[in-house]
Amino acid sequence: KIVSCNEELLRDAHSRIPQSSIRTSLSNCNKLLRFEDISAAAFKIQCGVQKTPCTFSRLSKQYGMDIYLKKEILQYTGSVKERGVLYLLTSLPQDQQRKGVIVASDSNFSLAVAYHASELRIPVFVIMSTSTSPTRVKTCREYGAMVISYGTTSKDSQTHARRLAQENGYLYLEEEDSAVYLSGLGTVGLEVYEQVPKLDAVIFPAGGHCGLLAGSAAALKHLNPHISIIGVESESFPVLQQSLKAGHPTEDQACSNHHFYGDVSGVCFGSNSLQLTGKLVDKVVAVREEDILISMLRLLEYERAMVDAEGAIGLAALVAGKLPELKGKRVAIVICSGNLELHLLQQCIARALTLDNRVCRFSLVLSDSPGDISKLLEILAREETRVLDIKQERMFVTSELFTVQVTCTVETRDKIHTAQLKNALLERYPTTLWMER
Structure with a gap:
């Protein structure tokens, strides 16, 4: 069905928001999300x-x-x-722009508010918990925001931000699914359609508030109803799939790994995003954390793009083999976020190399005689592997006297190379213990 410019895609469900709420209630205007918007x-x-x-x-x-990659990480x-x-x-009344805005999170949304509010000369305050990364705090300040550390949890920060908003007349902003916000995110769909002719499918992240998925789907389905719109979320919290099945937004699910998932693990979306997604999105798939990590590695190696979990989750659907129907098709993937903390980058890449069978570890017992270690190293050199670490244990072993237990961590080219190395070691040392990931 072609969505007409004048057709109503949804009505903002403003009745679900209490009138006393301090949050940004742009959905209270009951505006329609149309292609013109x-x-x-x-x-x-x-x-x-x-x-x-x-x-x-x-x-x-x-x-x-x-595959075409829409690189929103370049914002x-x-x-x-x-x-x-x-x-x-820019849609706020001038009076409110003079008073200022306030946010309470360490998300990409807060970073964007800090930067653009400062550029528009709007006073902006960001409340962050004391557990927030120092790098994220520094970045917000460099963007021009007044950053205040308060509380040990995000809930403490939000409560404090609401109180400051009420006392000082600031507008408390948090990410939601108002028509204004969805319209801004939907501009991605317009650009993808313009930049890649004859598209068959577009893949979006479906975690967090689903605003990017919902808004862009509205734009793309208006321009070409035959383009397949696909959302990807994590198996750890498949909120969108559960909500579509239930017919209403489900309760928030706790995420035990917020530092890795970031905005993907945000609070549940609202009725507007759910209605748009239910009408316009053709398929929603869930992927494992392992698939996301390998996707981050692929993007770093092939595209020189450092992305976080939200940015990699779209490609993860292809890594996991969840979309076989797209073989031979023309597909765009939105790489929407690249704000990965540096201390997490090293951990993610190391884990991804292990999951991709390119870093492996084995243990074997050698006689404690001169030259035995060198013979092992000769095999590793002949198989063209890179030794990352080697340890020798003589005291806490259960083998015979005058033996040494050697544990090696090595890097290989790929899964096939790893299998070749394993066969070569087992042929020379039949008791080699290969440590599974």
Whole structure:
């Protein structure tokens, strides 16, 4: 079905928001999300955000389809959230812009608010808990926000921010699914359609508030109803799939690994995003954490792109083999976020190399005689492996006297190379213990 410009895609469910709420209730205006709204947003924010490239990827050959990557990581704050935030801020009344805005989180949304509010000369305050990464606090301050550390949890920060908003007249902002915010995010769909002709499918992250998925789906389905819209979320908290099945937004699910998942593990979306998703999204799939990590590795190696979990989750659907129907098709993937903390990058890449069978560990027992270790190293050199670590244990072993237990960690090219190394070691040392990941 072609969605007409004048057709109502949804009505903002403002009745679900208490009138006493201090949050940004742009949905209270009961405005319709139409294609004209998204077009107007694109025109209004065109000078404030990047029109990011959507380029052909080297990963295409590996996955048997034409893959185009929409690199929203090239936005100034490294996230697609800038689009919705800028349109939201420019839509505020001038009186409210003079008073200022306040947010309470360490998410990409807060970074975008900090930067664009400062650029628009809007006073901006960001409340962060004391457990927030120092790097994230420093970044917010560099963007021009007044950062206040308060409380040990995000709930403490939000409560304090609401109190400050009420006392000082600031507008408390938090990510939601108002028509204004969704229209800004929906501009991604317009650009993808313009940049990649004859598209068959577009893959979006479906975690957090699903605003990018819902808004872009509205734009793309208006322009071409035959384009397949696919959302990808984590198996750890498949909130969208459960909500679509239940017919209403489900309760928030606790995430035990918020530092890794970031915005993907955000609070549940609202009725607007759910209605749009139910009408316009063709398929929603869930992927494992392992698939996301390998996707991060693929993007770093093939595209020189450092992304976080939210940015990698779209490609993870292809890594996991969840979309076989896209073989031979022309597919765009939105890489929406690249704000990965440096201390997490090293851990993620190390784990991904292990999951990809390119870093492995084995243990074997050698006689404690001169030359035995060198013979082992000769085998490793002949098999063209890179030794990352080697340890020798003589005291706490259960083997015979005058033997040594050797544990090696090595790097290989790929799964096939790892199998070749394993066979070579077992042939020379039949008791080799291969440590599974």
